[in-house]
Amino acid sequence: xxxxxxLLLFLGIAGISFAQHETFFSNTRLSGAFxxxxxxxxxxxxxxxxxxxxxxxxxxxxxxxxxxxxxxxxQGLLDNSNLDRLDIGHGGIWLGFTPRTYSLIHIYSSARIGxxxxxxxxxxxGVRYSDLDKVFVLTPEIGLEANVTKWLRLSGTIxxxxxxGIEDNGFVENKNFTGSITSITLRIGWFxxxxx
Numbered sequence: 001x002x003x004x005x006x007l008l009l010f011l012g013i014a015g016i017s018f019a020q021h022e023t024f025f026s027n028t029r030l031s032g033a034f035x036x037x038x039x040x041x042x043x044x045x046x047x048x049x050x051x052x053x054x055x056x057x058x059x060x061x062x063x064x065x066x067x068x069x070x071x072x073x074x075q076g077l078l079d080n081s082n083l084d085r086l087d088i089g090h091g092g093i094w095l096g097f098t099p100r101t102y103s104l105i106h107i108y109s110s111a112r113i114g115x116x117x118x119x120x121x122x123x124x125x126g127v128r129y130s131d132l133d134k135v136f137v138l139t140p141e142i143g144l145e146a147n148v149t150k151w152l153r154l155s156g157t158i159x160x161x162x163x164x165g166i167e168d169n170g171f172v173e174n175k176n177f178t179g180s181i182t183s184i185t186l187r188i189g190w191f192x193x194x195x196x
Contacts, residue, residue, distance in 0.1 A: 032058040034153075034189025040069065040139075042161065044179035048072070048087055054094045054112075058191055061101060067094040067112050069137075088163070088177055090116025090137040098145060101191060108145035108155040108185075113138055118166060118177075135165040141183055153187040 033056065040050040048071040056065025068091035092114025100106045117132035141159025148154055163177040 030057060030059055031192030032190040034058065034063075034187045034191065036185050036187045038067065038069065038183060038185050040071075040161070040181050040183045042179050042181050047161070047177060047179050047181070050088070052091075056094055056096065058189075061097060061099050063094075063096040063098070063110075065094045067091055067114065069112070069114070088116060088118050088135065088137075090114040090135065092137075101145075101147075103147075105144055105146050107142070108157060109140075109142040110157075110185075111138070111140045118172070133166060135163050135177070138162045139181070141181070143183075145187075151188060151190060153191070155183075155185045155187070157183045157185070159183060 035053065035055040037053045038051070040052075042048070042050075050069045050071040052067060052069035054065055054067030056063040068089075070089040071087045092112065094110060094112050096108070096110035098106060098108050114137045115134065116137060117134050119133065139159055139161045141157040143155055143157030145153050145155035159181050161178060161181050163174050166172060166174045166177070
């Protein structure tokens with residue numbers, strides 16, 4: 001009898017030790033992935049249009065991924081098919097929250113957290129990143145997103161691009177690249193089809 005009791009006690013302790021701990025991500029499941037072109041326009045007249053893109057994996061209402069953005073003389077690119085210099089280029093982590101994503105129109109919010117550089121001469125093949133003026137960029141945004149198809153979503157947001165790290169050299173400052181923005185993001189991918 002003691003042996004049976006000891007065996008049951010051992011199995012009970014072993015079962016408890018293998019029990020799953022409840023965590024923040026316990027009920028979150030991978031539900032999709034997407035790629036997205038992004039266009040960002042500044043309200044401040046000194047801020048030029050930025051274009052770029054990113055990709056992420058989707059966990060229910062959240063997504064996490066990476067992005068890259070750059071701004072420059074894009075009119076020159078259109079006129080001459082030549083872009084010699086980027087005003088600012090940055091990339092990093094892309095986080096987002098889209099509750100009730102199965103609804104036709106729903107809230108879309110994200111934050112891009114990145115690092116980059118200023119005044120990048122694209123003609124100079126020998127330019128080193130260590131020689132460039134480095135920046136930290138934080139861009140939170142919120143708006144609405146529409147489900148165009150099961151695999152295509154279009155969002156329009158307002159946000160704020162916060163830039164730090166520019167050394168005051170008398171020509172440009174942090175405030176020249178910091179300010180309110182509006183963005184259009186086209187997410188293309190698979191988002192799952194369950195209501196969570």
